[in-house]
Amino acid sequence: MNLYSEYYVSKESERFVNKIWCLDNSIGENLIENKLVLPNGCFNLAIVSGNAIEVHTSKSKYEMNEGFYFCSQMTNKVLVNIQPKTKVTIIQLHGWTLSMFPNYELSNFTDSIIKLNSAELPFKTKIETGLNSDILELLNTINDYFEELNHTNPSKNTIEKICELIKLYKEEVTVSEIGNSLNSSQRSLQIKFKIATGLTIKNYIQILKFRKSVDQMVNSDLEKLKLTDVALYNKYFDQSHFIKKFKDVTKTTPKMFNSDLYFLSKKR
Template identity: 25%
Template sequence: MNYQTYNPHKDLESIVKFYWTLEVPFDPKNQKQKIVPDGCIEMTFNFGDNIKRFISETDFILHPNAMVMGQRTKSFDILPTGKVDTFAICFYSIGFANFVTMPLENLVDKETPISELFGQEEAKELEQQMIRANATEERVATIEAFLLKKLNEKKTISHIVKATVDALLKTNGTTPINLLLTEGISKRRQLERHFRKQIGISPKQLSKAIRLQATLNLLLNKKLETLTEIAYESQYFDQNHFIKDFKDLVGVTPKEFLDSEHMALSALFYK
């Protein structure tokens, strides 16, 4: 697997986390790979063969070649049908709402063709420009020109959403949501509404995804020796609480995650 990341333009760096590319030659022995929640929304362009997204153990759908993957509340499995050649934009959780008017809760746990978000003509032109590009740098320039143009149409993130996201990121998702909301039930309901529109998921769901990412970083880079140490560092109540939350989001226990060949792609993103 050849996985590379690229930094965004300074005018986009508060919105776009990074760009990434992935190239994998076809191997008939390829196994399903698990994709886990990360609190981000991604726009991806597939220049290789089709990619299956499993909706059950055996049933699958094919990813659109140009799509937006909304917030994820659970893990899922993918499997390429041939070679992989992908370019993607990873948006911060508050980032993608700057470019669309659709409530982002409509995108949760599914892949939406970019034509449904930007219109058939504009989406087709963008996809063709990305296909014709001769190198990654040209693709970065193409997508940045598109995003900067869209950004000038000015969508705004509400202050309450940004402040909450900033607080969650600062503490790796460990701050209890009730400590962030001290202004009564009406403010909590307002935050929930804004979150579902501008982030796609609830503050609690985003908190769990952010916490999972920090935990995966510790787990995969072996920064701590035991699951108990990781649970303590990530401020879980105890090891059992850590394992339960991990399994709820990833679908397997931390030990099964480390031992499974189906986690190779997810592991690649954190090493």
């Protein structure tokens, strides 16, 4: 049994969905504890099957039994304990995806999780929560919904444009430069972005830059790749600045970072 696995949506759905990932302890007899997840600039829709998981964010502890949960943007590492006979399937939504649903006001919603009623889900097909639920059926449901959303919304809104510019400039762009590119005031952009994501634009950029640094460390030989190189490559002021930002999120230094404790993205 693979505890961690990833699944990918269609090309059209990728505009809104980064991927689907699973934490599967469905045939396990023991508690899996003290596993960690890092922030990555995405929202998560979690489907808990079987018994329960326990999640500790920087704000609170959540006991999540079988059902549906919406997870906000995370700004610090998250600790996860997975009970035996439990599976968690997570639909990872891009930072701008929730801006397609203007009824949601997320400006004060970070590092938090809320339980959803199945009736609150927008999908036309009912999503099963049982341990034997089929990942392929879930992929079809997700693709059907987000492909239609893509067709009915061909134009990008302001939040998606902001995120696109951040990606285009590889996280090296200021709010002022984004405002100039979009012909909009910094204040207006900041307000819209905070409502749609719960983060400031600067916070979002910092999270993406941090996560890129971690992925670079994990996918490289850190003995050969000096921390100074990682810091400079990702445009930190210097190694000390990089170490400080790293400790802010992980509570440890890059040299002491143990990737085996974390659920980290597979290299695609």
